[in-house]
Amino acid sequence: MAWxxxxxxxxxxxxxxxxxSTRLSxxxxxxxxxxxxxxxxxxxxxxxxxxxxxxxxxxxxxxxxGDGSQCGFQGTDTFVTLENGVATNCNKMFANxxxxxxxxxxxxxxxxxxxxxxxxxxxxxxxxxxxxxxxxSFAATLLGSENDMRFVYCACCICYILQDWSGMDMEKTLxxxxxxFSYDSGFGQGPDLESHGGVTYCAVASLVLMEKLxxxxxxxxxxxxxxxxxxxxxxxxxxRANKQEDTCYSFWVGATLKMLDFYExxxxxxxxxxxxxxxxSIMGGFSKVRDVNPDPxxxxxxxxxxxxxxxxxxEQVHPALNISxxxxxxxxxxxxxx
Amino acid sequence: xSETSSEGxxxxxxxxxxxxxxxxxxxxxxxxxxxxxxVSIAYNAKFKDVYDYMxxxxxxxxxxxxxxxxxxDALELNPANYTVWQYRRLLLKDLNKDLREEFQYVSxxxxxxxxxxxxxxxxxxxxxxxxxxxxxxxxxxxxxxxDPKNYHAWKHRQWVIKKFxxxxxxxxxxxxxxxxxxxxxxxxxxxxxxxxHTGKLSEPDQIRKEISFALKAILKTxxxxxxxxxxxxxxxxxxxxxxxxxxxxxxxxxxASGNKSPHLLGMLIDMxxxxxxPKLDERALQICRELANRYDHVRAKxxxxxxxxxxxxxxxxxxxxxxxxxxxxxxxDVKNN
Numbered sequence: 001m002a003w004x005x006x007x008x009x010x011x012x013x014x015x016x017x018x019x020x021s022t023r024l025s026x027x028x029x030x031x032x033x034x035x036x037x038x039x040x041x042x043x044x045x046x047x048x049x050x051x052x053x054x055x056x057x058x059x060x061x062x063x064x065x066g067d068g069s070q071c072g073f074q075g076t077d078t079f080v081t082l083e084n085g086v087a088t089n090c091n092k093m094f095a096n097x098x099x100x101x102x103x104x105x106x107x108x109x110x111x112x113x114x115x116x117x118x119x120x121x122x123x124x125x126x127x128x129x130x131x132x133x134x135x136x137s138f139a140a141t142l143l144g145s146e147n148d149m150r151f152v153y154c155a156c157c158i159c160y161i162l163q164d165w166s167g168m169d170m171e172k173t174l175x176x177x178x179x180x181f182s183y184d185s186g187f188g189q190g191p192d193l194e195s196h197g198g199v200t201y202c203a204v205a206s207l208v209l210m211e212k213l214x215x216x217x218x219x220x221x222x223x224x225x226x227x228x229x230x231x232x233x234x235x236x237x238x239x240r241a242n243k244q245e246d247t248c249y250s251f252w253v254g255a256t257l258k259m260l261d262f263y264e265x266x267x268x269x270x271x272x273x274x275x276x277x278x279x280x281s282i283m284g285g286f287s288k289v290r291d292v293n294p295d296p297x298x299x300x301x302x303x304x305x306x307x308x309x310x311x312x313x314x315e316q317v318h319p320a321l322n323i324s325x326x327x328x329x330x331x332x333x334x335x336x337x338x
Numbered sequence: 339x340s341e342t343s344s345e346g347x348x349x350x351x352x353x354x355x356x357x358x359x360x361x362x363x364x365x366x367x368x369x370x371x372x373x374x375x376x377v378s379i380a381y382n383a384k385f386k387d388v389y390d391y392m393x394x395x396x397x398x399x400x401x402x403x404x405x406x407x408x409x410x411d412a413l414e415l416n417p418a419n420y421t422v423w424q425y426r427r428l429l430l431k432d433l434n435k436d437l438r439e440e441f442q443y444v445s446x447x448x449x450x451x452x453x454x455x456x457x458x459x460x461x462x463x464x465x466x467x468x469x470x471x472x473x474x475x476x477x478x479x480x481x482x483x484x485d486p487k488n489y490h491a492w493k494h495r496q497w498v499i500k501k502f503x504x505x506x507x508x509x510x511x512x513x514x515x516x517x518x519x520x521x522x523x524x525x526x527x528x529x530x531x532x533x534x535h536t537g538k539l540s541e542p543d544q545i546r547k548e549i550s551f552a553l554k555a556i557l558k559t560x561x562x563x564x565x566x567x568x569x570x571x572x573x574x575x576x577x578x579x580x581x582x583x584x585x586x587x588x589x590x591x592x593x594a595s596g597n598k599s600p601h602l603l604g605m606l607i608d609m610x611x612x613x614x615x616p617k618l619d620e621r622a623l624q625i626c627r628e629l630a631n632r633y634d635h636v637r638a639k640x641x642x643x644x645x646x647x648x649x650x651x652x653x654x655x656x657x658x659x660x661x662x663x664x665x666x667x668x669x670x671d672v673k674n675n
Contacts, residue, residue, distance in 0.1 A: 016379045021419045027376045050374035057372055079421060081393055082370045090367060090397040094421050143424040146459045183530055183571025192496055192534070194489065194527040227604075230640045231563065241563045242521040243487065265639045 019296075022075040024058055027051070028104035029300035035111050035324045036303045036315050052114045055105050057087060060097050060127075061120060068126025070142060072097020072158075073105035097127045098141040099154035106161050111327045115334055121162050128155050129167035136169070136176030137190060148189040149180060153202035157321060160209040163335050170210060177203050178216055184241070185224030197232055197239035200225075201252040205320040208259050226262045229253050233267060236274025246288040247278045247298045250305030255319035258308060268309045275302050352384065355391040360404060366390035367397055385415050396425060401432045410443075417447060420456050427463065437468050445477060452481060458490045462497065471502040479511075486515060487524045496531055508532045513551075520555055523564040530571055539575040546584070548572050553588050560592065560599040570605075580608050600634040607644055611651050619655070622648045 019026050031051065034040045043051075058077065062068045075098050081090045089095035102124060109116060131138045131151065138151035152173060159165045179191040180203060186195025187203035204225070207213040217225065232238050237249035250271055257263045278286045278298070285294030286302030304322070307314040318328035355361050367390055371378060381389075392412045395405045409426040412419065430440060444461045451457055465471055475498070481491040499505060509532050515525035538544035552569035556562065569585070576582050589605050603625050610622035626645035630638040 017381070017385060017416050018418050020379050020381075020416050021421070023377050023379065030377060047374075051376050054372055054374050054376045077371055077375075078369060078389060078419070079393055079396060080370045081367050081397070087370045087372060090393045091399065094396060094424065098420075141420065143420050144427060144459065144463065145420060146455055146462075182527070183574060184567035188527075189489070189493060192500075192527075192531045193493060194524050196489065227640075230637055233636055235636065240487070241523040241567060243523070265637075265643060267636045267639070270636055 020076055020078055022098075022101065024055065024073060024075045024101045024108070025104045026296050027055070028108045029296040031108045031111050032323060033296075033300040033303055035327065036300075036307055036317060038313060038315055040111065048112045052109055052112050055109055056118050058101070058105060059118075059120065060089075060095055060123075062123045062126075063092070068120075068123040069130035070096045071120065071123035071127035072099065072102035074098060075101040094143065096141045096143050097124070098145075099128070099131060099138060099151045099158065100140060102127070103154040103157045103161075106158060107321065107323050107327075110161070110331050111323055113330070116162075119162070121164065124158065125162060125164050125167035127167075128158055131155070132167075132169060132172065135179075135190075136172030136174070149177070149187065149199045149202045149206075150189070152176060153206050156206040156209045160321070161331060163338060165210075170212075173206070174210070174212055174216055177206060181217070181221070185221065185228040194240060195228065197229075197237065197249045197252045197256070200229065201256050204256050204259050205322075208320045213259070222260065226257070226260050226265075229256050229260065230262070230265055233271065234274075235267075235270040236278075237271070244289060245274060247275055247286050247305065248288060248301040250275050251301035251308075251322075254305050254308045255317075255322070258319040263308060266309075272306065272309060272311070275305050278302065354384070354387045355408075356387055361391060364391060364394050364398075367393035369393065388412050388415055392422065396421075401429060403433065405429060406433060406435070413447075417451050417454050418456055423456050423460055427460070437464055440464055441468075441473060448481060449484075452485060452488055453490055455490070458494055462494060465498060471498045471504065474498045475504060482515070486519060486522050489524070492524050492528060496528070500535070505532060505536050509536075516555065520559055521562050521564055523567075526564045526568045530568060533572075539572070542576070545572055545575055549582070549584060553585075556588075557592075560597055560602060563601055566601040566605070580605065580612050598628070598633045600629055600637075603629050603633060604644075607648065611648060614655070616652070616655070619648060619652050623652075 031040070034043070055073070057080075058073045058075070060071050060074055062071055074095060077087070079090050079094065080087050082088070106116065106119065109119075128138075130142060131140070132155070133139060133147045135147075136152075137147040137149070138155045139145045139147040140151050140154075155168060155173070159168055176190070177187070180188050180193065180199075182188050182193075182195040184195050186197075187200040188194050188196060189199050193199075204213065207216055214222070231241070232249060232253045234245040236245040236247060237253040238245045239249045239252065254263065254266065254271070257266060275286065277290050278288065279302070280287060280294040283294055285296075285299035287294045288298050303314060304317045307317045308319075316325040317323070318325050321328055321331075356366060366387070369386075369389065388408070388411045391408055395408060406426070406429045409422050409429065412422045413426070416422075429435070430437070441461075441464055444457060444464060447454075447457045448461065465474060475495070478491050478495045478498075481488060482495075485491070499508060509529065512525050512529035512532060515522055516529065519525070533539055533544070533548055538548065549569060549572055552565050552572065555565040556569065559565075570580070573579050573582055573585065586609060589602060589609065592602055593606060606618075607622045607625055610618040623645055626641045626648060630641035630645070634641060
């Protein structure tokens with residue numbers, strides 16, 4: 001199966017070197033993709049354990065004085081070297097967690113059946129806290145990074161997964177999300193920015209994970225948001241008004257509609273037809289538009305987009321956490337035991 | 339390709355760092371990928387060589403010209419490596435580099451990778467460090483000429499305009515972009531950003547002016563969602579919202595001319611739901627059916643849903659009317675007695 005070659009034995013097919021810094025997210029697309037395909041069981045337990053070990057190897061631990069601001073997971077071992085036989089970051093100052101990597105790392109561990117017992121939860125939450133900005137948004141890493149709705153979402157996922165919101169000023173986060181609600185009833189990356197399908201997903205999923213959706217948006221605003229989202233359907237979905245459709249928005253906008261309890265309104269037939277038209281018949285996987293090379297992100301999100309419509313053979317996907325329902329159930333059981 | 343060198347993109351022979359006399363004193367540092375690397379990357383020889391030295395430099399915290407050049411090679415191989423960018427910023431400061439040159443460099447990179455987050459972030463930091471936005475608007479105009487919907491460019495543009503209060507000619511700029519492409523939603527969004535931040539949305543005259551701007555654009559292509567959304571955005575700031583007289587008149591006229599744009603029809607449904615004319619309610623029901631069956635088939639289920647919303651409104655109105663009648667009758671009974 002072409003999909004499998006992505007995760008271990010083979011190599012990533014598209015522009016691999018530019019993905020080097022965010023390898024953990026590519027691992028997530030592969031692992032979660034296999035899970036949605038129901039094929040994770042074909043990987044034996046030893047290999048799953050090895051994958052977990054690799055992910056844990058990317059965890060940044062607190063400094064000796066207990067400062068956790070750099071903590072979380074980094075996306076790659078590009079700057080890891082062997083020192084006296086131990087894998088070590090070559091410069092601790094530059095070893096930092098990255099919110100998207102921490103989120104995809106935790107999500108991957110859950111999917112692989114790990115109980116998160118080796119996650120330094122307190123430190124990860126300190127790392128989240130260090131990245132919240134004055135305006136309520138989050139930056140990705142202390143190493144100088146943009147701050148926007150994507151990392152608000154990642155922070156919410158991390159806090160939800162670890163069941164600890166103490167690292168977030170929730171009022172500030174909510175105000176950032178609220179201020180990014182646009183005149184056309186979608187959400188932008190930040191205040192004043194254009195409404196966008198991926199960003200709207202991040203905003204709505206954050207509100208759902210915080211259990212603040214109906215508190216933050218009025219009934220009328222939610223109706224507006226529902227319309228904005230359903231207007232994105234062309235045959236597949238586009239991310240912005242008057243743009244071309246793209247496979248990934250069948251997930252981003254589809255999941256948004258799921259969370260707004262409005263998914264049944266989607267025209268399944270057209271949506272499915274579009275996603276399937278972007279499938280690569282030679283390598284497998286999906287691309288954003290027809291006749292270009294498939295990549296891990298669009299392949300994974302294409303599958304999730306199909307899963308929402310009950311495609312046979314695919315596992316159900318939790319729309320807010322973007323992991324399988326099985327993994328989400330496993331997480332909720334873990335929560336009960338904490 | 340020989341083991342020790344290769345052709346660079348500009349035709350120059352590439353010399354591996356391990357073969358460079360001026361790097362002789364540095365021991366390259368190998369990456370440790372562990373026993374079971376997941377999604378491992380097929381690094382080529384050049385990448386391995388450059389990053390072996392990048393790791394060495396990071397490890398020894400080397401602050402030098404040659405380290406600065408090394409970051410450029412490392413970024414050329416992976417412009418998304420935020421760690422290298424951060425090290426480069428450290429070097430820019432510690433070596434007291436000319437930031438104008440850095441601007442040239444980052445401009446070239448944006449031309450090459452217009453959708454890379456790390457490069458745009460670096461540019462933002464450079465503008466902050468120099469506290470000089472003078473090159474930005476022209477540079478962004480160029481970037482948006484190449485891709486008028488580039489989200490990164492628009493984000494940077496809004497940031498620089500807000501930070502340095504550069505609103506002065508922005509309304510005209512959005513007008514020219516909308517003139518180039520009426521369906522450029524990013525340009526419409528930018529226009530909203532400008533009218534909002536320049537106080538125009540608190541002046542009824544200015545709102546009216548903007549509404550006519552939008553209506554003119556709608557008349558040119560009535561299927562253009564961007565112009566409709568902009569107009570609706572303006573209506574949020576008016577007293578009557580979607581029932582604003584000028585807009586009602588415009589929509590009725592367009593409808594009477596036989597126009598069946600789903601955006602127009604959607605507007606008529608919303609006007610009925612907001613208003614209190616039973617005839618318009620009945621018409622809205624009819625429109626919902628037409629949209630579902632004919633004019634916006636892909637969203638048939640949505641318009642069926644809207645039909646139930648209109649029906650609920652009609653039912654609620656009837657209940658309210660009945661209550662009012664009962665109250666009136668009760669009042670007149672009291673009077674008669």
